[in-house]
Amino acid sequence: MPKVSVIMSVYNGERFLKEAIESILNQTFTDFEFIIINDGSTDKTQKIIESYHDERIILLDNKENIGAAASRNKGLEIARGEYIARMDADDISRQDRLAKQVEFLDKHNNIGYVSNFFQCIKENGQEVDISKVPTTNEEIQKESLNSICFNDGSAMFRRTCQQEIGFYRPEFEVAEDYDFCLRFCEKFEVANIPEPLYKRRIHPESLYTTSPIQNQRKFVTLIRDLAKERRTFGKDKLQIPEKRQEIIDYINTFKKKNATRNARAENYLWRSKYWRGAEDIKSSIKFLIKSFIASPFNYH
Numbered sequence: 001m002p003k004v005s006v007i008m009s010v011y012n013g014e015r016f017l018k019e020a021i022e023s024i025l026n027q028t029f030t031d032f033e034f035i036i037i038n039d040g041s042t043d044k045t046q047k048i049i050e051s052y053h054d055e056r057i058i059l060l061d062n063k064e065n066i067g068a069a070a071s072r073n074k075g076l077e078i079a080r081g082e083y084i085a086r087m088d089a090d091d092i093s094r095q096d097r098l099a100k101q102v103e104f105l106d107k108h109n110n111i112g113y114v115s116n117f118f119q120c121i122k123e124n125g126q127e128v129d130i131s132k133v134p135t136t137n138e139e140i141q142k143e144s145l146n147s148i149c150f151n152d153g154s155a156m157f158r159r160t161c162q163q164e165i166g167f168y169r170p171e172f173e174v175a176e177d178y179d180f181c182l183r184f185c186e187k188f189e190v191a192n193i194p195e196p197l198y199k200r201r202i203h204p205e206s207l208y209t210t211s212p213i214q215n216q217r218k219f220v221t222l223i224r225d226l227a228k229e230r231r232t233f234g235k236d237k238l239q240i241p242e243k244r245q246e247i248i249d250y251i252n253t254f255k256k257k258n259a260t261r262n263a264r265a266e267n268y269l270w271r272s273k274y275w276r277g278a279e280d281i282k283s284s285i286k287f288l289i290k291s292f293i294a295s296p297f298n299y300h
Contacts, residue, residue, distance in 0.1 A: 112188030
């Protein structure tokens with residue numbers, strides 16, 4: 001049985017997939033299985049994965065796109081490792097990432113979930129800045145409902161703990177990792193290693209930059225409200241069968257509202273300003289054009 005199961009889902013990730021895969025295969029820690037879920041990709045993703053002849057790779061092929069959360073859950077269902085490590089298909093793990101995290105969990109039996117500082121990088125790999133997060137369980141527990149204290153893409157957690165808290169919840173199309181982390185915080189001690197063991201890529205095609213900003217805010221607010229429900233009553237509405245549809249209907253309502261032409265134009269304009277601030281003029285112009293196309297008559 002491998003010590004670690006690395007789980008990575010990918011959808012049309014041909015641009016950065018090789019870097020992500022090789023950053024795991026080249027880890028100094030080698031006792032792992034690498035579960036890659038091809039989530040119905042229509043580009044060269046499948047061929048890229050199959051080009052690697054490494055017995056540690058286990059490929060699951062979704063015939064259609066089911067989303068990141070549901071795909072990760074398929075990986076969790078077959079994972080055999082004592083520890084589960086997450087990986088995103090457009091990011092890069094530092095060569096000693098797994099070794100550092102395994103060492104940390106081996107030494108701290110009280111910790112159920114650990115991630116780390118991460119280096120933000122641009123589309124071309126240029127390093128931007130290091131994102132620091134609270135490191136101790138006390139700090140994280142205090143701040144968890146006010147800010148996102150983890151980078152779930154570089155997390156490692158105990159499989160026995162995950163089996164107790166459950167899976168990622170696909171109802172959240174974005175921020176499902178935040179919901180997952182909050183549920184971990186409520187049952188187990190958590191921590192962050194104060195080292196940038198991971199490079200997180202910010203680019204125009206990433207889920208963060210394509211999901212409407214209004215939806216992101218609504219999802220985060222809902223996730224925090226549900227966390228407060230669990231901490232008060234022991235369960236939230238998504239965990240109560242007769243209340244679950246109420247939350248799903250609410251999610252569908254604000255998703256539909258934010259699908260209007262004006263909302264899309266506003267979202268693209270925000271993205272344009274974001275990339276201009278990041279000195280990525282090409283991406284800034286791309287989203288500015290999209291904003292104009294989405295709502296040319298109301299554009300200002």
